[in-house]
Amino acid sequence: MNRAIETVRLCRNFGGIIVADAIDFRMDPGARHALIGPNGAGKTSFINLVSGALQPSSGGIRLGGEDITALSQAQRVKRGLVRTFQINALFRRLSVLDNVTLAIAERHGFAADFIRSCGRHRAAIDESYATLEQLGLAQDALKPVTDLDYGRQRMIEIAIALGLKPKVLLLDEPAAGVSTGDVGSIIKVIERLPETIAVLLIEHDMDLVFRIARRITVLVGGRVLIEGTPELIARDPQVRRVYLGERRRP
Amino acid sequence: MTVFRDRFTGNDKAMLDRLARRHRLEPVEALPWIAAVTAGFVFSDYLALLAQILATIVFALSVDLVLGYAGIVTLGHAAFFGAGAYTAGLLAANGWGEPLSGLLAAAIAAGAIGLVSGAVILRTSGLTLLMQTLMVAAMLYELANKAHRFTGGADGLQGMQVWPIFGLFRFDMFGRTAFLYCLVVLFLCWLIVRMVVQSAFGRSLTGIRENALRMHAIGAPVSRRKLIVYTLSAALSGVAGALIAQTTQFVDLGVLSLERSGAILIMLIIGGVGQLYGAFIGVPLYMIAQDRFATVDPVNWYFWIGLFMVLLVIFVRGGVLGAIARMRGRIGARK
Numbered sequence: 001m002n003r004a005i006e007t008v009r010l011c012r013n014f015g016g017i018i019v020a021d022a023i024d025f026r027m028d029p030g031a032r033h034a035l036i037g038p039n040g041a042g043k044t045s046f047i048n049l050v051s052g053a054l055q056p057s058s059g060g061i062r063l064g065g066e067d068i069t070a071l072s073q074a075q076r077v078k079r080g081l082v083r084t085f086q087i088n089a090l091f092r093r094l095s096v097l098d099n100v101t102l103a104i105a106e107r108h109g110f111a112a113d114f115i116r117s118c119g120r121h122r123a124a125i126d127e128s129y130a131t132l133e134q135l136g137l138a139q140d141a142l143k144p145v146t147d148l149d150y151g152r153q154r155m156i157e158i159a160i161a162l163g164l165k166p167k168v169l170l171l172d173e174p175a176a177g178v179s180t181g182d183v184g185s186i187i188k189v190i191e192r193l194p195e196t197i198a199v200l201l202i203e204h205d206m207d208l209v210f211r212i213a214r215r216i217t218v219l220v221g222g223r224v225l226i227e228g229t230p231e232l233i234a235r236d237p238q239v240r241r242v243y244l245g246e247r248r249r250p
Numbered sequence: 251m252t253v254f255r256d257r258f259t260g261n262d263k264a265m266l267d268r269l270a271r272r273h274r275l276e277p278v279e280a281l282p283w284i285a286a287v288t289a290g291f292v293f294s295d296y297l298a299l300l301a302q303i304l305a306t307i308v309f310a311l312s313v314d315l316v317l318g319y320a321g322i323v324t325l326g327h328a329a330f331f332g333a334g335a336y337t338a339g340l341l342a343a344n345g346w347g348e349p350l351s352g353l354l355a356a357a358i359a360a361g362a363i364g365l366v367s368g369a370v371i372l373r374t375s376g377l378t379l380l381m382q383t384l385m386v387a388a389m390l391y392e393l394a395n396k397a398h399r400f401t402g403g404a405d406g407l408q409g410m411q412v413w414p415i416f417g418l419f420r421f422d423m424f425g426r427t428a429f430l431y432c433l434v435v436l437f438l439c440w441l442i443v444r445m446v447v448q449s450a451f452g453r454s455l456t457g458i459r460e461n462a463l464r465m466h467a468i469g470a471p472v473s474r475r476k477l478i479v480y481t482l483s484a485a486l487s488g489v490a491g492a493l494i495a496q497t498t499q500f501v502d503l504g505v506l507s508l509e510r511s512g513a514i515l516i517m518l519i520i521g522g523v524g525q526l527y528g529a530f531i532g533v534p535l536y537m538i539a540q541d542r543f544a545t546v547d548p549v550n551w552y553f554w555i556g557l558f559m560v561l562l563v564i565f566v567r568g569g570v571l572g573a574i575a576r577m578r579g580r581i582g583a584r585k
Contacts (some may be wrong), residue, residue: 077469089467091460097269103468104455105450111470114451119270119452126258142265164444211286234485 002065004029004168004198005050005081010059012049012101019045020056021222029064029167029199034213036206036233038243042053042222043202044086047170050200051083052076063168077106080167084157086176086202090145097141099156101128103163128163135159135189151182158189168198175205187211210234255352268280273448282530283437289431297425298497303434303537308439310518310529312486317515318524319447320479321459323376325511329390330360330369332506334488336394339407339501347413349496352436356492357485363390364484368477373480375462384508406502410495422496427495435493439486447526448481455479456524482520520562522571532568 003068005027012020027033033209035043039096048054052073063081069081091099094115104124105111119125123233132138135155140148145156150195154174161169174190175183183205193199209216209230216233218225226233233239258266289300309331316322326481336358343351363386371382394401402408402571419427446452457561458467458472465472495501512534521532539558543551 026257040531053466073466074469074471077467083467085467089461089464091457091464094456094462095305097308102453102465102470106469110450111454112475114446114449116272116450118450118453119273122266122270125266125270129258129262131442138262153437158463159467196531 001245003027004031004064005200006062006171007050008060008062008070008091009096010046010061011057012045013057016093016113018222020059023060023219023224025217027168027198027199027200030195032201033189033199034201034209034216035219036203036209036243037218037225038221041219042058042078044172045203045218045222046219047172047200050083053168057073067247068201068244073116077243080165082161082164082166082168083170084161084174086172088150088157090156090160092145095142095144096132096137096148096159097125097128100131100159100163103126103160104128107164112200114125116178122142123184131159131162134187135162151178154178154182154186155189158186162193168200169193171199171201171203173202173204175203175208200212254443254486254493267281275567278473280367284395288536290433294439299541301425301428301432301497301535302494303534304429304436304494304513305490306537307529307533308432308436308493309487309514311439311443311519311526312483312490313514313518314480314523314526314529315443315446315486316480316482319452319459320455320476322372322480322492323380324383324388325380325508325515326385327493328388328508328510329383330484330487330505331396331510331514332387332390333360333363333484334491335501335505336401336407336491337488338408339495340400341414341433342410342496342499343407345411347411349412349431351414352412352496353489353492356488356495358488360488360491361481361485362521364487365481368480368484372476372480373474380540384398384511387506391503394503394506401501401503403505406500410499410501412496412499421499425436425497431496432493435489439489441471443486443525446479451475451478457505460525464546469493490574516559519558520566520569522569523570525569528569535570 003026005025007023007025010020010023012225023046033155034062035046037043045054049056052071053106056069060067061081062068063076068076091102100122104127105121108124110121129138129141132141137152137159137186140152145153158174171190173185178186190201201209201212213230215227216230217227218233218239226236226239226241286304293300313324313327317326337356337359338352341355343449369481371379371386374382395403415427415431448489454470454475457470459474462472476550485493491505494505508556517532517536518528519532521528521530540551540555543554547554
């Protein structure tokens with residue numbers, strides 16, 4: 001079976017700084033995979049490499065068996081590889097509904113239609129609203145993004161991504177900056193994602209990671225330290241030392 | 251795709267129906283045209299000035315397209331305005347004074363310059379882009395200056411002969427033909443711009459303005475879209491320049507100057523950026539104020555324009571349209 005995502009000895013350096021050091025990573029369709037590691041481990045760089053925002057120095061990336069290393073970000077999105085952002089990257093002055101409709105327009109391929117008024121693409125508007133409903137955002141559909149609190153803005157991040165009907169979804173710290181109370185609703189949204197989507201989750205919130213992930217990869221200094229089931233990772237002494245923290249010995 | 255159809259009922263459906271209709275023509279959109287025609291009758295002694303205003307609105311519309319919708323900052327749109335003016339001017343001065351084909355030629359020439367320069371400079375953004383747009387206009391200015399054998403250089407282009415429109419309507423000294431000509435061309439340009447900004451393409455431009463990073467991440471070909479709208483805008487600017495050249499039967503280096511690039515931005519900001527109708531408000535306000543100040547106080551008129559500007563920026567932020575929206579918001583809140 002083809003992997004949803006596979007990277008082969010993926011490398012990237014900025015001068016002397018190595019952010020990805022021969023990363024071999026694979027994820028099956030429908031996976032719930034978390035990527036954890038200390039700050040500066042290269043997690044976001046890895047997402048940038050896989051999504052195409054960054055070009056690798058060497059190595060390759062395959063999406064469903066197809067080599068996508070040379071493809072642009074837009075071409076990768078068309079093939080179902082979608083990401084969200086650690087820091088909200090929303091269309092702030094547009095309505096919540098428009099935020100999602102823009103993504104749907106790109107997917108349906110009518111976004112370059114400059115003749116017909118955008119209201120004519122009614123199916124896209126309805127689909128956008130249905131997506132918001134699914135995430136519990138429907139009552140805010142017509143509000144500009146700036147009118148929503150940060151927790152709900154984080155949900156729009158995911159709503160836009162879902163509008164693209166991803167096969168592989170890269171979630172870059174979906175709960176970053178969200179109050180503890182709101183993390184629960186974000187976990188719920190991620191738990192309810194269709195099983196057909198392979199999800200790669202970067203997150204510092206360990207509750208969220210252990211609730212969602214069925215496999216975990218630990219990245220340290222641009223290198224894969226270990227990969228395994230959550231139980232294995234939680235028990236691993238090396239991981240505890242570099243990342244999860246140890247109980248202080250007397 | 252049709253699975254979502256009829257899925258919604260009651261209030262949801264009503265809201266989505268309203269949303270789908272939001273870009274239909276509204277009665278209030280007839281206002282600028284009623285105003286223009288009325289002005290033509292009432293101020294029939296000022297038809298030449300009114301024609302200039304209408305042509306300048308075309309220019310402001312084209313700038314709004316890139317600045318207000320796509321978020322491309324520019325201080326060099328006079329390059330395209332001037333390219334259009336010189337194209338129409340050179341044609342008319344060298345034996346081809348047919349106005350409509352002159353307009354078309356101007357649009358093509360300006361659009362081509364927009365396409366080529368845009369392909370180079372649109373890779374940048376922000377201040378860098380601003381400087382590069384400035385440089386494109388400066389280069390064309392110098393080119394027109396140096397080529398004085400053809401353009402007349404600083405003396406201006408002499409001897410334009412513009413033929414009657416359709417061979418019937420002669421450009422008269424009262425500016426009647428000029429006024430109607432500019433009005434019709436403005437109307438057509440407005441139809442095009444309105445269609446574009448309210449299309450899915452137009453929405454994607456606002457997406458680029460709001461967050462280009464995200465547009466890349468949803469798979470939009472951002473550079474291509476920017477280049478398309480920049481080229482379209484350049485072509486429209488060229489039409490505006492050609493209108494001015496044909497109706498005044500004269501072109502000088504001023505059409506390519508930094509002042510022109512700057513003034514059009516000011517006019518647009520006065521009216522309101524990115525709202526389609528800002529051009530229809532800002533341009534007449536600025537140009538009429540300029541005309542009045544120049545008559546009343548020919549020595550210091552630039553000072554008065556400056557003071558007018560400062561007051562506007564302080565008290566009418568978001569332009570006149572912004573102020574109207576705020577007032578309506580306040581009235582709505584009171585209800």
